[in-house]
Amino acid sequence: MKIDASLRRTRRPPALLVVLGSIGLAMFVVPFVGLLARVPWSDLPALLASDVVTDALRLSMVTSLTATAIAVVVGIPLAWMMARLDFPGRPLVRGLVTLPLVLPPVVGGAALLFALGRRGLVGEGLEQATGLLLPFSTWGVVVANTFVAMPFLVITVEAAIRNLDQRYEGAAASLGANRWTVLRRVTLPMIGPSLVAGLVLTWARAFGEFGATITFAGNLQGRTQTLPLAVFVALESDRDTAVALSLVMVVVSLAVLVGLRERWWKAL
Amino acid sequence: MEGALGPGLEADFGLRRGDSFRLDLSLSIPAGTTVALLGPNGAGKSTAVAAIAGLLPIESGRIGLAGTILDHPVSDVLIPAEARRIGVVFQDYLLFPHMTVIENVAFGLRSRGVRRQEAIERAGGWLERLDLSGLERSKPSQLSGGQAQRVALARALVIDPDLLLLDEPLAALDVTTRVELRRVLARHLADFPGPRLVITHDPTEAFLLADEVHIIENGVVTQSGSPDEIRLRPRTPYAADLAGSNLLFGRASHGRVDVESHLLHLAEHEIEGEVLLTIRPSSISLHRTPPEGSPRNTWETTIAVMERLGERTRIRTGAPLPLTVEVTSEATIALALGVGETVWLAIKATEIGVESEGGYTRSV
Amino acid sequence: MRNFRLTITTCVLGMVIACSGSSVEGELLVSAAASLTNAFAEMESAFEDANPDVDVLLNLGSSSALREQILEGAPADVFASANTSNMDQVAEAGELAGDAEIFVTNSLQIAVPSGNPAGVTGLEDFTREELLIGLCAEDVPCGDFGRQALENAGVIPSIDTNEPDVRALLTKIGAGELDAGITYVTDVLSASGTVEGLHIPAEVNVVAEYPIATLTGAPNADAAAAWVEFVLSEEGQAILTSYGFTSP
Numbered sequence: 001m002k003i004d005a006s007l008r009r010t011r012r013p014p015a016l017l018v019v020l021g022s023i024g025l026a027m028f029v030v031p032f033v034g035l036l037a038r039v040p041w042s043d044l045p046a047l048l049a050s051d052v053v054t055d056a057l058r059l060s061m062v063t064s065l066t067a068t069a070i071a072v073v074v075g076i077p078l079a080w081m082m083a084r085l086d087f088p089g090r091p092l093v094r095g096l097v098t099l100p101l102v103l104p105p106v107v108g109g110a111a112l113l114f115a116l117g118r119r120g121l122v123g124e125g126l127e128q129a130t131g132l133l134l135p136f137s138t139w140g141v142v143v144a145n146t147f148v149a150m151p152f153l154v155i156t157v158e159a160a161i162r163n164l165d166q167r168y169e170g171a172a173a174s175l176g177a178n179r180w181t182v183l184r185r186v187t188l189p190m191i192g193p194s195l196v197a198g199l200v201l202t203w204a205r206a207f208g209e210f211g212a213t214i215t216f217a218g219n220l221q222g223r224t225q226t227l228p229l230a231v232f233v234a235l236e237s238d239r240d241t242a243v244a245l246s247l248v249m250v251v252v253s254l255a256v257l258v259g260l261r262e263r264w265w266k267a268l
Numbered sequence: 269m270e271g272a273l274g275p276g277l278e279a280d281f282g283l284r285r286g287d288s289f290r291l292d293l294s295l296s297i298p299a300g301t302t303v304a305l306l307g308p309n310g311a312g313k314s315t316a317v318a319a320i321a322g323l324l325p326i327e328s329g330r331i332g333l334a335g336t337i338l339d340h341p342v343s344d345v346l347i348p349a350e351a352r353r354i355g356v357v358f359q360d361y362l363l364f365p366h367m368t369v370i371e372n373v374a375f376g377l378r379s380r381g382v383r384r385q386e387a388i389e390r391a392g393g394w395l396e397r398l399d400l401s402g403l404e405r406s407k408p409s410q411l412s413g414g415q416a417q418r419v420a421l422a423r424a425l426v427i428d429p430d431l432l433l434l435d436e437p438l439a440a441l442d443v444t445t446r447v448e449l450r451r452v453l454a455r456h457l458a459d460f461p462g463p464r465l466v467i468t469h470d471p472t473e474a475f476l477l478a479d480e481v482h483i484i485e486n487g488v489v490t491q492s493g494s495p496d497e498i499r500l501r502p503r504t505p506y507a508a509d510l511a512g513s514n515l516l517f518g519r520a521s522h523g524r525v526d527v528e529s530h531l532l533h534l535a536e537h538e539i540e541g542e543v544l545l546t547i548r549p550s551s552i553s554l555h556r557t558p559p560e561g562s563p564r565n566t567w568e569t570t571i572a573v574m575e576r577l578g579e580r581t582r583i584r585t586g587a588p589l590p591l592t593v594e595v596t597s598e599a600t601i602a603l604a605l606g607v608g609e610t611v612w613l614a615i616k617a618t619e620i621g622v623e624s625e626g627g628y629t630r631s632v
Numbered sequence: 633m634r635n636f637r638l639t640i641t642t643c644v645l646g647m648v649i650a651c652s653g654s655s656v657e658g659e660l661l662v663s664a665a666a667s668l669t670n671a672f673a674e675m676e677s678a679f680e681d682a683n684p685d686v687d688v689l690l691n692l693g694s695s696s697a698l699r700e701q702i703l704e705g706a707p708a709d710v711f712a713s714a715n716t717s718n719m720d721q722v723a724e725a726g727e728l729a730g731d732a733e734i735f736v737t738n739s740l741q742i743a744v745p746s747g748n749p750a751g752v753t754g755l756e757d758f759t760r761e762e763l764l765i766g767l768c769a770e771d772v773p774c775g776d777f778g779r780q781a782l783e784n785a786g787v788i789p790s791i792d793t794n795e796p797d798v799r800a801l802l803t804k805i806g807a808g809e810l811d812a813g814i815t816y817v818t819d820v821l822s823a824s825g826t827v828e829g830l831h832i833p834a835e836v837n838v839v840a841e842y843p844i845a846t847l848t849g850a851p852n853a854d855a856a857a858a859w860v861e862f863v864l865s866e867e868g869q870a871i872l873t874s875y876g877f878t879s880p
Binding site (some may be wrong): 113117118119133135136214215218219220223224225232233235236237238 | 771799808
């Protein structure tokens, strides 16, 4: 709906609002400007081609996308259960699912180590039975990423399912749709925007994960050194590489977030 | 109600909703018949819809349709909603907002395994029959109330159901649209070969669309019968309230209506041709002597039937134009009214409701 | 005449006592390598007991991180590094108030979990792929030195993780999540409950020299000088050696 042009001319936004808002904006813009100012533009191509950067980028993309995929496969059913089933201890479950959002990631990583590490509660048996060892492996990175990022998906999807008018599912059933068809053609499409927003948040969180990764999976180039870890290590030794890595992270993240359509932002 | 099941709907069941509400319903709808379940909000109508549609299991009794048992707790038979061949038009229509109109209508067919091309064709056919051509690609949010209702109807009919179940099909519409859509609905109901069940709180809707009306109050059917029976002999105050209105058919011209050779004056001068008149019994005044003053519709008649319902008394008058009149029981004593007595009726022209008729089966 | 001499002597003595007494006060920010954590903590108590008006603030971290902070202008008074190269870089940038002095040395040990479950005997075991081996990250002093020791021994190790600081490495070894790593002697000692140390032969071992210096632009130059003096004193050295360091 277009605002009448004459109306727009006479009604400017309140000055105080604009000033405060601009300060808020500056808090976001200034650090990035600082980063851009430090970029060694002439060396950049060589830096970006170096294997520290390419290994870290590849690892970050692979692990964050895998973590997101795992979150979809187990997170959506969990969200559905939390929204639709009335089981005892539901508040506790909701609390546990939300916990990784609140805890410092390093604590999460430590918990993973105690549970899934070589001497861990589950990890010890797991290694003896299957030979699978998660710490210091790429799968360990995936596990750490999934742990911190999946809550975003579960919470978003649960809220969306909860807000869904269940009568539509009843209508679909009355028309002959079995439960799988109802889920596939009615429930999921109707929570579509929320689902997409949740997916993007989940991916973004996994992409930027540091504390749990370094605590649980360790730090080894090519195997566990994701972009955030590489930046951290490079900051102490090789400033230029650190800046190049940071730039890569910012560009990738921005590309995804800006590419996210407006209507999906609304669903958050 | 044990025994072989016919091709219609045979439902005789009970179920509880929450702690206190209990529904007990017994309906037998043969093919080609429309039954209305008429009652106020909270009477149990939606519960009845849910039970028959298969969205709620019953606790006792059974539901059978077209020779198949749908729900019978005693023998542990419960056919889920998706396996029942019932076309439901829900209150608020519940058109899937993320699908286009054609996808909505084709949904039932596709869910039952019909190939996409065929489903789209059949859906398109029904859209045409309901005068919705051109709207195939529209989204439900772009439709008017009347269009949405017809899409919902098409969606229910396209699956060739054994029962057509309409839950307050006209409630979401504004008054003008409602009148128009009532006609459309009546026509399609008549065309549908199977049994039809209409749930409503609007007595006019029930009386005009249905062959048989069941009045439901607080989970129990308090009266069943043809619309005439209910109108003439309501058994509860609620039924009396509902059934109150006199419904008459006539021919209007220049502000006057010819009803069974009797002429009535209308306040409405625009409508011409076949019309439907509604007159509330409480807006007809009864006098012992010819009334003076403004009402232009007055005539002398006799009391044919008098029935006392507590504080109120319903009177059915005789020739020239039988009407149901309602007066306080006190008044009947004051005026010494009784069967056979001569009285004068007076009706203000403004108290006569008029609608263009057309498409209804005459029930008077 | 006699009274005059007495007065002068009293005054001089008085001034000497006044000058040598605790004239330091205020906050003292000491940036020190992580491996000095426990030793410097004890020294902090001792120093504050002797100089009650001083509040010592220990800023502990990896020497390279601390170096970066100083180069970026962090307001530290004293810098104690775990290797000379970090100190040299700070010196080159002109941040040192005087010359740096080596105050202790540290050497490397192989750190294994208590009980040595993987049966590690020496640096050669670091080639075994089935073991989980951790080192400090490159450019962290114990990381550089560890790699140097391995090179000296002619060992090409199969590394599973490069931990960003020595504490993180020790924690994982102590928890049994890693089979072996290379840390300082002092670190093994500090985690003596969960970590054991294995000797690295002197011919391949690397001795880390720890320099200390006061910084230009130190907000509290007097206290800074007093701290360095304390560190180099007999009392300070005694504390340091009790934690496994060696006097230079």
